[in-house]
Amino acid sequence: MSTRLEAPRRAPGRPRSLEADEAILEATVDVFAEVGLEALTMEGVAARAGVSKNTVYRRFPNKLDLVVSAVRCYTNVGAPPPDTGTTRGDVQALVDDLVAIVTATPMGRMLPILVAARTRTPELDLAYSEIVADKRARSAAVVRRGITRGDFRTDVDIDLVVDAFVSPVFYRLLVTNAPLDEAFRTAVVDAALRAFGA
Amino acid sequence: MSTRLEAPRRAPGRPRSLEADEAILEATVDVFAEVGLEALTMEGVAARAGVSKNTVYRRFPNKLDLVVSAVRCYTNVGAPPPDTGTTRGDVQALVDDLVAIVTATPMGRMLPILVAARTRTPELDLAYSEIVADKRARSAAVVRRGITRGDFRTDVDIDLVVDAFVSPVFYRLLVTNAPLDEAFRTAVVDAALRAFGA
């Protein structure tokens, strides 16, 4: 009983390479965003990561597990809603955050692929749905606070308000590839406040 | 010179089966929407169409050509913009049309796949862009007419107005899968008119 239930000791043998961990996940995101789920190959990921295929299989039992892990890894769920003091400021922060995520993180490159792949891969759909639900909950909290402040009408459908300032970003990103510049972002907030404001 | 440049005579030999033509295109849309571009196989399309692989290759030289042809085939580009007499009626018609297309035609099933595949397949991106441009031109014409009617402010950005009543539909279709019922469609039109109306 001497070693049982003691503090977690390091396992014997050569430890896993942390650099390999990170390189594999990054390579997975890159390849996934570039070629999609079906055309992503374990050999391709290993080569991109500068790692042997053996090293990938030692961490992830199969392709789907690898991709789901990579998607989950690169999302910051659980962030608190913004609180700038004004409803306009909060909504603007939500829009700016969203644009920042889809333009400056791997999530933006993965999103088109995720949208397509989730319809036929339950495991991916689950991870994707959790992320979307988290982001929408943040937005809904801001809208609810705006209602109590008197900045939104009391009878608005919260989902519709969230749709109003979120959907144009996704639409330009996924459908038209129109720019997401500052003029656009402020115009989106402006339109939402005018459409649902008191 | 007797037969040259005459009216196009029927070619000798057994004619192509029109049923096969149609079955192949329908099967391509189905398989494409279900499994995506990479996982779509010529064997799978032929089997779904009830046709030999030989018959598919006799019409389309390769997989990409087959898919692009199928996408192009199932779109009604060139339809005139609606004219109901009122700006609200026109915008509502545009929204209802869009929802009808994405819920009741093969285009709706293909859209998520197209969004993902176009980023890495120039031929698909071209076909997709032509469709989007055609639909947006229809919407822009309605908005312009609304401005001259005095129903939209004269200083609005037409692209932003189109985004306002189109993007929620795409967002719910591609991102949240929320319902596209009548209450939603009228609420979208309502919000757009309130946000950009005079």
Add this chain to the structure above:
DNA sequence: TAGTATCGGTACGCCCCCGTTCCGTTACTC
């Protein structure tokens, strides 16, 4: 009737990927 191009079916060579297994080497613990 002769000629032609389609039809479905089958098979082929080629290439690629999956997931596993084996090496010899390397890094870390006891």
Add this chain to the structure above:
DNA sequence: GAGTAACGGAACGGGGGCGTACCGATACTA
């Protein structure tokens, strides 16, 4: 130094798709 488990590299069997080629049968023209 002994033991252990990771590492890179290479190979394997199995499976599957691509695009081509051939077959006898069929449909249509001249």
